Amino acid sequence: MSETTPSPTGQPAAPGAAAPSAPTAPTAREERQEVLLSVRGVRKIYPSAAGPVEAVRDLTFDVRRGELACIVGPSGAGKTTLLKIIAGLLEPTSGQVILEGEPVSGPPRTMAVVFQEYGRSLFPWLTVRGNVELPLKNARVPAAERARRIDEALEAVGLAHAHRRYPWQLSGGMQQRVAIARAVAYEPHILLMDEPFAAVDAQTRADLEDLVRDIWHRLGVTVLFVTHDIDESVYLGERVIILSSSPTVVQEDVHIDLPDERSQLETRSTKQFADLRHHIYEQIQLAKAGIVPAQIAAGVTQKEV
Numbered sequence: 001m002s003e004t005t006p007s008p009t010g011q012p013a014a015p016g017a018a019a020p021s022a023p024t025a026p027t028a029r030e031e032r033q034e035v036l037l038s039v040r041g042v043r044k045i046y047p048s049a050a051g052p053v054e055a056v057r058d059l060t061f062d063v064r065r066g067e068l069a070c071i072v073g074p075s076g077a078g079k080t081t082l083l084k085i086i087a088g089l090l091e092p093t094s095g096q097v098i099l100e101g102e103p104v105s106g107p108p109r110t111m112a113v114v115f116q117e118y119g120r121s122l123f124p125w126l127t128v129r130g131n132v133e134l135p136l137k138n139a140r141v142p143a144a145e146r147a148r149r150i151d152e153a154l155e156a157v158g159l160a161h162a163h164r165r166y167p168w169q170l171s172g173g174m175q176q177r178v179a180i181a182r183a184v185a186y187e188p189h190i191l192l193m194d195e196p197f198a199a200v201d202a203q204t205r206a207d208l209e210d211l212v213r214d215i216w217h218r219l220g221v222t223v224l225f226v227t228h229d230i231d232e233s234v235y236l237g238e239r240v241i242i243l244s245s246s247p248t249v250v251q252e253d254v255h256i257d258l259p260d261e262r263s264q265l266e267t268r269s270t271k272q273f274a275d276l277r278h279h280i281y282e283q284i285q286l287a288k289a290g291i292v293p294a295q296i297a298a299g300v301t302q303k304e305v
């Protein structure tokens, strides 16, 4: 069965159809078409003693509500810079970030961020429960509601049993689960993650990847996940935005058409997975060689440079 292409207004375009009927609540499909986050011409130049550093040249892309999008790019491509700008923690030199129709000018209340350095992001004097609770207290969420959300979030990350422990009594992977639980309990509309699993072992990492997809499925939260790991981006994402080397632009925006049900063993051993990984790897190599999207469109290959 063919699907109807939605018009720019979000209504299905039905050629020859009668006059539009009265507005109805958006369907799940229409909600998925809605742009939640819009990054428009973002540029960032850092001043430094050795002269200005152009970390990000010109980034433009949209993320739709409910999407799980990954961003990959070479080290120093400006991934963290971009995430900080989206999170309202850093001002762009030019361009704009729009979240749910509003320009971002400070940390948005509907956003949560998980950084790589979980060790530094948890408060050592608070228990696991206290850490998850803190942003909810700051947001003046009533006590009973707080308790419910904390219980659910700790259950979701498999840490219900450890709620009275302190961060320093936990392994690295468990600490990162606390950071994820804290973000999830906050019930953000969008969750930003900056290389959140870079410091954990391979097995824990695989478990945490599955946890992110599980939470994304269950809560319908929009996720923007930054990683330098190509396999991770393909396994996790519905879409992978490849950044070029600095000065950074979008090298390619790849649709990941793997089945929604993914398994570490099976998905990663399919030909489709290998092809996607190969393609993204190739694009990153081109990016590292400084071949920009316009040159790729013109058929320039790495060997010619």
Ligand SMILES: Nc1ncnc2c1ncn2[C@@H]1O[C@H](COP(=O)(O)OP(=O)(O)OP(=O)(O)O)[C@@H](O)[C@H]1O
Binding pocket: 046, 047, 048, 053, 054, 055, 073, 074, 075, 076, 077, 078, 079, 080, 081, 082, 228, 246
């Ligand atoms: N505060 C700063 N002052 C000056 N230059 C900076 C600053 N922060 C980052 N940079 C520079 O901006 C560029 C992008 O840095 P950024 O940390 O955003 O890259 P990244 O893609 O996250 O790298 P990685 O994969 O290593 O985490 C780099 O050249 C970096 O040296």
Ligand SMILES: [Mg+2]
Binding pocket: 079, 080, 081
């Ligand atoms: Mg970074």
